Amino acid sequence: MSSEQPHVKVPSFSTYSNRIIIKTILARPDHGVGLIGQPVIVGGWVKSSREFRKEPPAAAPENRGGPKDVSCVEVLQTKLPFLRAIIKAFGGEQRIRDKLDAIVPRLPPQPSISILSISDGSCPASLQVLVDSSLASPNRVMPTGTCILVEGLMQKPSLQGKESVEVRADKILHIGVVDPGRYPLSKKRLPLESLRDSCQFRPRTTTVASVTRVRSALTQGTHAFFRENEFLHVQMPVITTSDTEGSGKIFQVLTPRRTEQCPNIETIKASIKDKNKQIEELKRSASNDEALVAAVDDLKKTTELLSKMENEEKTRHGKSRGETSRASSSDEFFSKKTYLTPSGRLHLESYASALGNVYTFGPRFRAKRSETKKESAEMSIVEIEMAFSTMEDSMRCAEDFLKFISKWVLENCTEDLKFIAKRIDKLVVERLQLILTSTFERIAYSEAIEVLKKVAGEKFKFESGISLNEEHESYLADEVYKKPIVLYNHPKALAPFYARSNDDGETAATFDVILPKVGAVVRGSQNEERYDILNARMKEFGMAEREYEWYLDLRRHGAVKCSGLGFLFDAMVLYATGLNDVRDAVPFPRSFGKIND
Missing domain, CATH: 2.40.50.140 (Nucleic acid-binding proteins)
Structure with missing residues (x-):
């Protein structure tokens, strides 16, 4: 038998750090x-x-035959903590403590x-x-x-x-x-809501670290799914000139004014008053014509500056909303109004119209005072567009995608899911497996309305024609079907302007994927490829055609049937971790009235 020791595999060092993970x-x-x-x-x-x-080593006894001599210093040292306590209790001064330290040396640690x-x-x-x-x-x-x-x-x-x-x-x-x-x-075991004020430190907690690793796995799984299905990744702009959803709830991008380089209006008025006095004095003296001309010219320039600044002030406060101030616009970086985009699907469609299947992944912004804990002002959203496809194709893609990333997290976050099940939600693994094993229930919007009407008054308030809220979605997914559902063919009034109108004239080719616990995680549609109908829809929304000429061009030149979706990434993090508030699922949350560094 060989006496050689079995080979021990030593963990490798981190690729870019001289340490072992x-x-x-x-x-x-x-x-x-x-x-x-x-x-x-x-x-x-x-x-x-x-x-x-550690226990100090025992000293060898010096005198076995009698009691050991103990020095005065040794006695004082043993009583030193007691003496210090007395001095502190009676408000002893620092100089007394210093003298005591000088008399009685401190014991070594x-x-x-x-x-x-x-x-x-x-x-x-x-x-x-x-x-x-x-x-x-x-x-x-x-x-x-x-x-x-x-x-x-x-x-x-x-x-x-x-x-x-x-x-x-x-x-x-x-x-x-x-x-x-x-x-x-x-402090030990701080609640998650307390950690929101210390975003720079909260990933050091085990809970937030596990949530972050699950979030990272979802990101990796997202890119893996689209890579395997031959989608091209395209980066979409964050700054845009149009409201891509037609909702009006958008953030405007403005260039900070350089007010620190300019005097204020009151200062200029006082300067003009002084310059007028100076001119009057020069006129009375009539001794220096050149100085008088220079003073008059200086007054003219100062007056023009005041007029310019007053016009800017009026524009800033909305007193001349219909006018465009050249002085004001010259201070802006862009030549027209710009916004933080709430959706990248319109821009993404232009690439789908040339490259086939494309996707993007990035931040989207909505200036909405949300009443739900599932949304924030800045959200991470995955968006896809597929040429030559219908709503049915996008619904199948959404289902396949959710199954893929759920499996990815289950396979790659085993230890984190164990911790999350222990600390946050014991059903988190079961919930992810539900996506894998379920056939998503497809329900027309009209059918969902009938289901909700039957329990209206018992469970919640409900009125026909309204958009389904979080409570309605939760009831359908959690109580009625108890699995993921796909809600499709919403009324046109509830659909985005670019969604394709169905032949019934009442509904649009839209769909939502709703998961138990978190509600909607996917919102998708088939896009309207017919120029006349799209243009009419834009007018219904009160949208300026000139601002969307580039989008209408896709219908004028080589129009193609196209469908896509937006995947609410942060909502999926809530689903995969059992958290209840999106502010605990994103690294640096932004919400109404609250922003962290």
Whole structure:
């Protein structure tokens, strides 16, 4: 029998950092036990800590035959904490404490070991690191949030606990200290709503870190799905000149005015008054004609400046809304009004009309005072457009896409989902599997109305013809069908202007995919390819044709049937993590009246 030891696979260093990722240690089948005895470099942030004090070595007795002589200093040293407490209680002055320190030398700190649980964000689990006080004092390395990079040896846990391995630090490579009094995560188990005011630190919590990793997996799965199905990724503009949804709830982009370089109106008026006095004096003296001419010319320029600034002020306050101030427009970066886009589908359609199947993924903005916790002012949305396709094709694509990314998260976020099931929502895995195993129920909007009418008054208020709200969608998906549903053929009045009108003249070729718990995660449509009908719809919405000439051109020249959808990415993060508020699912939330750095 061979006496050779089995080969131990040592975890590799991070590609761009001289350290080993904690996940490569703890995610092994043996949880890192096979690495015992191996040297490693690990780093992370302290999640929790405790101190183990070493027993001082016993001193050899000097006098076995009688009592040991104890010096006065030694007696005072043993009573020093008591004396300090008395001085503090009676408001002793600093000079008294300083004298006491001079008389009675401080005892050397007792040797100890700092036991740190550190995380580098690669997985929910933490790695235990032991730091001897001879390497770094406990008050430097133990506070929660301290960043530490150590070089040491993998070993069996030296103390009882749930850890399978630990690292004994032999060398400290870096310490990023923390001020516990000001660091917001020093408190234990802060609620998610409290963390919203500390967005720069909240990813250091295990909960937000797990949510972020799930979000990242959804992003990777999104790109993988479209890559496998031969979609081209196209970056769409964030700044646009049109309201791409026709809702009017958009953010306008303005260039900050350089007011710090210009005097204010009152200052200019005072200057004009002084210049008039100066001119009167020059006229009375009649001693310097050149000075008088120069003063009159200066007054003229100053008066013109005042007139210009007053016109700008009127325009700014809406007193001359119908006029375009050249002075005002010259300060703007763009030659016409611009906005943050609420949707990229119109622009994306121009690429679908040339390249076939395309998708984009980016931020979209809506200046809407939302009453739901599922939307925010800035949202991440995946949008697709497919040439030569109908609404039926987009509905199938939406279903395949949701199944693909749900499977992707289940396969790639096992440990995070276990943590989320323990801390946030125990049904999170079951909910993702529901998408995989379900056949999505397809319901016409009119059919959904009839279902809701039957329970109106018992469950909620309902009026025919209104847009289904979050409560209605939740009832259909959670109570009636208990699985994902596809709601299609909405009334034209509720559809976007570019949605294709159906032959019944009452409905449009639109659809929503609604999931239990979170409601709508996909909103899609077949686009209106008929020029006359699209133009008429735009007039119904009160949209200026000149602002959408480029979009109408797609109907004038080589029109093609096209369909697409918008996938509400943040809502899917809520579904996959069990969170209830989108502000906890995005890195830096923006909502009405609230914005974090």
